[in-house]
Amino acid sequence: MVLIAIIIGCLLGAIIGMNAPTISYTYSSYLAIAIVAALDSVFGGIASVINRKFDIKIFVSGFFGNAILAILLTILGEKLNVDIYLAAIVVFVWRMFMNLGTIRRYYVEKWTSKVKQMREQKNNEKQNTEENEV
Amino acid sequence: MKNIKKGKIILTIVIGIACLVLATVMFMQFKIVNQADINELEVMREEELRTELANWKANYQEAELQYEQKAQTLEEYNKREASDSETAELVEKELTEVNLLLGKTDVEGPGIVITLKENEDAEAAITADNLNMIVNSLKEAGAEAISINGERIVNMSDIVLISNSIIRVNQQRVFAPYIIKAIGNQTYLESALLGNGGEADKLIKIGHDVNIEKYNKVEISSYNKELTTKYIE
Numbered sequence: 001m002v003l004i005a006i007i008i009g010c011l012l013g014a015i016i017g018m019n020a021p022t023i024s025y026t027y028s029s030y031l032a033i034a035i036v037a038a039l040d041s042v043f044g045g046i047a048s049v050i051n052r053k054f055d056i057k058i059f060v061s062g063f064f065g066n067a068i069l070a071i072l073l074t075i076l077g078e079k080l081n082v083d084i085y086l087a088a089i090v091v092f093v094w095r096m097f098m099n100l101g102t103i104r105r106y107y108v109e110k111w112t113s114k115v116k117q118m119r120e121q122k123n124n125e126k127q128n129t130e131e132n133e134v
Numbered sequence: 135m136k137n138i139k140k141g142k143i144i145l146t147i148v149i150g151i152a153c154l155v156l157a158t159v160m161f162m163q164f165k166i167v168n169q170a171d172i173n174e175l176e177v178m179r180e181e182e183l184r185t186e187l188a189n190w191k192a193n194y195q196e197a198e199l200q201y202e203q204k205a206q207t208l209e210e211y212n213k214r215e216a217s218d219s220e221t222a223e224l225v226e227k228e229l230t231e232v233n234l235l236l237g238k239t240d241v242e243g244p245g246i247v248i249t250l251k252e253n254e255d256a257e258a259a260i261t262a263d264n265l266n267m268i269v270n271s272l273k274e275a276g277a278e279a280i281s282i283n284g285e286r287i288v289n290m291s292d293i294v295l296i297s298n299s300i301i302r303v304n305q306q307r308v309f310a311p312y313i314i315k316a317i318g319n320q321t322y323l324e325s326a327l328l329g330n331g332g333e334a335d336k337l338i339k340i341g342h343d344v345n346i347e348k349y350n351k352v353e354i355s356s357y358n359k360e361l362t363t364k365y366i367e
Contacts, residue, residue, distance in 0.1 A: 010157045
């Protein structure tokens with residue numbers, strides 16, 4: 001059900017985005033930093049689901065809050081003549097990789113445990129048959 | 135059971151909306167980046183614009199510098215041209231002056247004309263010495279141009295007696311009557327010849343006819359040979 005929602009949302013978003021009026025290039029840097037922040041939130045959400053700590057309120061507030069904060073920081077950086085957006089990108093991407101690592105580890109562990117289980121099962125079956133034969 | 139379902143629906147909707155927003159923004163950004171021409175001025179970022187501006191400023195400065203240099207050289211050329219024409223004028227002026235002094239041009243001005251007529255029964259004939267003396271006296275009196283029978287007296291002029299009563303001026307034979315023209319202060323010239331002990335006075339005393347007339351405009355023709363040098367280095 002959640003997966004369907006994700007797919008439908010992405011498809012609808014793609015269609016809307018394709019048909020939306022183009023914004024001035026000046027604001028594209030803000031948009032880019034917002035996208036990075038949102039992506040970070042998404043990966044964070046997935047990681048928290050895996051860790052069984054997922055909270056819808058935290059996810060939503062992080063999703064929108066981080067994006068808006070990143071945009072505000074970029075604007076502030078432009079006003080101060082400091083490239084703050086670089087720091088934001090570094091932090092978000094770093095966190096994205098961390099979360100990706102968490103997700104990857106979870107699935108790899110799951111897969112290895114599955115393989116182990118199968119082997120044990122096979123061994124058990126073998127032992128059972130041997131015992132039976134004996 | 136119902137609670138869990140409700141929570142799941144909310145979760146699904148929220149995640150769907152989040153995905154929708156994310157995808158929308160992402161595709162908008164893709165579109166912008168795709169459409170944007172990096173070299174278009176409106177599209178450039180502030181930093182790029184700054185660099186470009188600095189570049190143009192540098193270019194402008196360089197161009198201005200070159201312009202200044204060119205203008206300077208042009209001015210120099212103009213100046214040189216002006217000075218060239220000035221020097222040319224000066225040289226021409228000098229040339230005419232020198233020609234005037236050398237006797238290479240026809241000249242005119244106030245002066246006197248002396249006519250010497252030889253008398254057969256005079257005590258002595260008119261010789262080249264007499265003419266020399268007259269010319270010398272005229273020179274001393276400040277004559278600026280002298281000619282004897284049309285022969286202009288210049289710096290290398292000669293007045294020599296070849297043989298019996300043959301007088302050559304500028305290697306040209308001259309005959310009596312001798313007409314000597316001189317340009318200068320008329321009074322000075324006349325008194326130099328007619329004064330006591332003057333050459334004209336002497337000639338009158340030995341019986342020759344000497345006639346001196348003042349003119350406000352005496353014309354003296356130019357030296358009619360070429361002034362060439364062969365040995366002067």
